[in-house]
Amino acid sequence: MRTGTMAYRRxxxxxxxxxxxxxxxxxxxxxxxxxxxxDEDARxxxxxxxxxxxxxxxxxxxxxxxxxxxxxxxxQANQKLQASIDRLDQAIRNLGLAALAxxxxxxxxxxxxxxxxxxxxxxxxxxxxxxxxxxxxxxDTRLHVLEQAAAKAAEAGKAxxxxxxxxxxxxxxxxxxxxxxxxxxxxxxxxxxxxxxxxTPPSPPSLEESTAYDKAYRAYTDASYAPALKGFQAFAKxxxxxxxxPNVAYWIGMTHYRMKALPAAVTSLKGVVASFPESPKAADAxxxxxxxxxxxNDTVGAHQSLEDLINRYxxxxxxxxxxxxxxxx
Numbered sequence: 001m002r003t004g005t006m007a008y009r010r011x012x013x014x015x016x017x018x019x020x021x022x023x024x025x026x027x028x029x030x031x032x033x034x035x036x037x038x039d040e041d042a043r044x045x046x047x048x049x050x051x052x053x054x055x056x057x058x059x060x061x062x063x064x065x066x067x068x069x070x071x072x073x074x075x076q077a078n079q080k081l082q083a084s085i086d087r088l089d090q091a092i093r094n095l096g097l098a099a100l101a102x103x104x105x106x107x108x109x110x111x112x113x114x115x116x117x118x119x120x121x122x123x124x125x126x127x128x129x130x131x132x133x134x135x136x137x138x139x140d141t142r143l144h145v146l147e148q149a150a151a152k153a154a155e156a157g158k159a160x161x162x163x164x165x166x167x168x169x170x171x172x173x174x175x176x177x178x179x180x181x182x183x184x185x186x187x188x189x190x191x192x193x194x195x196x197x198x199x200t201p202p203s204p205p206s207l208e209e210s211t212a213y214d215k216a217y218r219a220y221t222d223a224s225y226a227p228a229l230k231g232f233q234a235f236a237k238x239x240x241x242x243x244x245x246p247n248v249a250y251w252i253g254m255t256h257y258r259m260k261a262l263p264a265a266v267t268s269l270k271g272v273v274a275s276f277p278e279s280p281k282a283a284d285a286x287x288x289x290x291x292x293x294x295x296x297n298d299t300v301g302a303h304q305s306l307e308d309l310i311n312r313y314x315x316x317x318x319x320x321x322x323x324x325x326x327x328x329x
Contacts, residue, residue, distance in 0.1 A: 205243050209235075213244045220251055220258075229255040246272060246279035253285065257292055265292045283313035287321055 216231030253268030272285035
């Protein structure tokens with residue numbers, strides 16, 4: 001701005017000279033035009049023009065001086081601002097904020113690592129909770145099967161008593177049977193429900209049978225799915241009439257599901273319903289089947305499985321969950 005101002009001021013003397021030239025021309029032209037202007041008028045016009053030029057020069061000088069003063073003031077303010085910035089920068093360096101920023105970055109990294117550990121632990125806790133629920137579900141199923149077997153054994157005992165009433169000496173039909181070499185009902189392990197199409201009823205579980213089942217099931221709950229699948233399949237082949245057969249068929253399907261072998265899981269879970277419709281595991285199998293079908297994007301099949309579950313096993317806990325999934329009460 002100062003450069004433009006000085007340039008303008010360098011040109012200003014030319015304006016002054018131009019004004020004087022105009023005044024001189026008027027003065028010289030005066031005698032030639034005596035008919036139009038008198039000498040007095042010419043001198044007056046020249047004086048007025050000179051006064052106007054001087055007045056304008058004075059005003060311009062005042063404006064230029066004001067502009068230069070403003071420029072000087074701005075430059076001084078700029079210098080003060082720069083000095084303040086320099087002092088602030090030095091203060092920041094003295095406070096060691098660079099080290100503080102580095103510490104903040106380190107804390108942020110530590111928080112990110114802690115957040116990752118929390119997520120891992122939360123996932124582990126969810127898996128443990130899921131395995132715990134499945135364990136208690138399996139235990140409840142076992143107890144339910146044994147209760148049904150005991151009830152049927154009691155009914156069979158009553159039927160035997162009605163068929164062989166006690167004689168005059170107080171001996172019962174069971175005692176007669178024992179005397180004739182037939183096994184007495186007392187002391188015989190209760191029979192269990194027979195799956196449709198099975199030739200013989202499932203035999204009571206032996207210690208070896210229970211141990212084999214528990215080993216495969218523990219492998220499943222420990223997420224060792226390949227050994228669990230191998231154990232369950234070997235169990236099903238060796239003990240086809242076991243009281244654990246419905247559970248084994250169900251856990252084979254669930255193991256396939258955990259291993260992401262979805263078609264095999266669908267086949268196994270449908271087999272539970274077909275082979276063991278009276279088992280509590282049938283309802284659970286339908287509920288799990290719907291979950292597998294949803295993962296396959298088979299929404300129609302999943303809906304049908306839930307409907308089948310509600311219709312066939314309305315009083316089961318699985319039916320309550322199925323209604324909730326369908327938005328029913």
